[in-house]
Amino acid sequence: MPTLLGLNSGTSADGVDAAVVRFEGETPTLALKILAWVHRAYPLRLKRTLESLYAQGRAPLDLLCALPYEIGDVFAMTALDALQAAGLSGNDIDVCGSHGQTIYHLAADAARDRALPVSTWQMGEASLIATRLGCPVASDFRAADIASGGQGAPLTPVLDDLLFRSAGKTRVRLNIGGIANLTWLPPVTQSGVPGLIAFDTGPGNTLIDSLIRRLTGGAEHCDRDGERALRGHVDEALLARMLADPYFTVAPPKSTGRELFSADWLEGFGVNDSDDFVATVTALTPASIVHALREHLPPVPPIDEVIVHGGGARNPAIMEGLRARLAPSIRLATVDEFGFAPETIEPLLFAVLAWKCLRREPTFLPGATGMRRPAVLGKLSWPAGLRES
Ligand SMILES: Nc1ncnc2c1ncn2[C@@H]1O[C@H](COP(=O)(O)OP(=O)(O)O)[C@@H](O)[C@H]1O
Ligand SMILES: [Mg+2]
Structure with a gap:
């Protein structure tokens, strides 16, 4: 072997x-x-x-x-x-x-x-x-x-049939790295393994990291354990303006990077040193992911589970944001339960x-x-x- x-x-x-x-x-x-x-x-x-x-x-x-x-x-x-x-x-x-x-x-x-x-x-x-x-x-x-x-990109779907495809459940594998990407995996049927859909949903951690670097003059590289985001309140109007970026409405297949979701991109939204701003930038990650699940995936079969990996799984503000926005019928899990650390x-x-x-x-x-x-x-x-x- x-x-x-x-x-x-x-x-x-x-x-x-x-x-x-x-x-x-x-x-x-x-x-x-x-x-x-x-x-x-x-x-x-x-x-x-x-x-x-x-x-x-x-x-x-x-x-x-x-x-x-x-x-x-x-x-x-x-x-x-x-x-x-x-x-x-x-x-x-x-x-x-x-x-x-x-x-x-x-x-x-x-x-x-x-x-x-x-x-x-x-x-x-x-x-x-x-x-x-x-x-x-x-x-x-x-x-x-x-x-x-x-x-x-994304190439991760190569692993999906091997590790995450289920006989009875529709799963979404969600990677929250710098950029977030997902794979929609309907269950295996009697006629075989159906096709999958995978694409980049938009920012994962990259905007949060870039904001924190800027606010701390480069002393810190991320909002460790989502501390600042959890202290702040999401500005829903500002979040809606961020979600109006055309990338979020483009139909898959699509991929993106730091070239689009950059410090310059954030600049257009009046960057400031408040916990509320950090909370709003952080909320963009779960909000754009859930938007992608609703807008860019077939409604049937409905999603049973979202399985997360990547560094974003370690940020409780992102995970709580996902939990709050996902339909209650969808189970949120991490790859730990499949025996893999998110990294x-x-x-x-x-x-x-x-x-x-x-x-x-x-x-x-x-x-x-x-x-x-x-x-x-x-x-x-x-x-x-x-x-x-
Ligand atoms: N404990 C943590 N608290 C908050 N954010 C974290 C934590 N651990 C990792 N991260 C975030 O995850 C990012 C790294 O994720 P990773 O999956 O390696 O992304 P990439 O694949 O883009 O390198 C870090 O830059 C940071 O933003
Ligand atoms: Mg990394």
């Missing part, structure tokens, strides 16, 4: 999540077991570099040249931490999947507006990671999706994609990214020298 390693840093650019994963058994009872997972925060200097890159939208060429190696180094160190935690070495790993750090994502609408091709850019030099670990590394998974007519789902995804890449197994996600034909996602990088096997 293969042993895999998955690495990811999401749009929050908070640091790298790594998971060591083993496949156990055979389909249909195939299980993915997390042997160890770790998070390593980006060094402050790198985090500041990335934040200013995102804020300014431009950088000198020497910085752009060096950055993939600097990021790759942190990815390699996080991978080594995870191996140590699992009591393994790189030789024990069949393949590592590394998402890298998204620097820019030009999804369909944003690309069209600027007369540019749909495109995406993840940094984190995979040859450096492969050499440091001593195992092959698959990376750059989004490029082949785009080449096959997709928007490059492990995305590294797990890139581990599985790496395994598919190594075996040249195609992926097809028409209902998620808008792909028009199946494609093997990812590019392989190899460690120096020859591996004994």
Whole structure:
């Protein structure tokens, strides 16, 4: 049974999540077991570099040249931490999947507006990671999706049939990272596994983080445990103005990023240092998610469960906001009850994609990214020298 390693840093650019994963058994009872997972925060200097890159939208060429190696180094160190935690070495790993750090994502609408091709850019030099670990590394998974007519995101639906599809229930898997995305999973029927729908709903934590950074002069990076949001009151009129952003009405498939939901975007709403403002920006996350559930998913079969992962699951103000806005018939849960910590789902995804890449197994996600034909996602990088096997 293969042993895999998955690495990811999401749009929050908070640091790298790594998971060591083993496949156990055979389909249909195939299980993915997390042997160890770790998070390593980006060094402050790198985090500041990335934040200013995102804020300014431009950088000198020497910085752009060096950055993939600097990021790759942190990815390699996080991978080594995870191996140590699992009591393994790189030789024990069949393949590592590394998402890298998204620097820019030009999804369909944003690309069209600027007369540019749909495109995406993840940094984190995979040859450096492969050499440091001593195992092959698959990376750059989004490029082949785009080449096959997709928007490059979201890719998480690859895991959904494996982990979250149910025989009797309609589930929504909801990832609240920097950006929030969901997958609608109607139950398996006698005629087979129905299609899924997946898309980015809008901001997850990114606006909250950006607001807190601004209000604290960069001393804090998030509203830890939703403390300020829970102290404040939501300004419903302001929230309605935020929800009027056209992104929320666009029909899926759709994806977005910090390029749209940025500090500049918030600026238009009269940023101020009150707990009420923090509460309102925080409420936009659950409000836009619940809006997406109502407006952009089929009404039948009705949703039974919403299962949350990503850092937003750790913010009680977001979770309480969801609970309050969801219909009472919908059960709100986190992936913990499926045996996964909320931070492990995305590294797990890139581990599985790496395994598919190594075996040249195609992926097809028409209902998620808008792909028009199946494609093997990812590019392989190899460690120096020859591996004994
Ligand atoms: N205890 C917490 N309280 C509030 N927010 C949290 C907490 N833990 C994590 N977060 C939020 O989750 C974000 C990271 O989530 P993550 O799923 O890693 O997003 P991404 O995939 O975009 O990196 C942090 O930037 C922060 O906003
Ligand atoms: Mg993260």
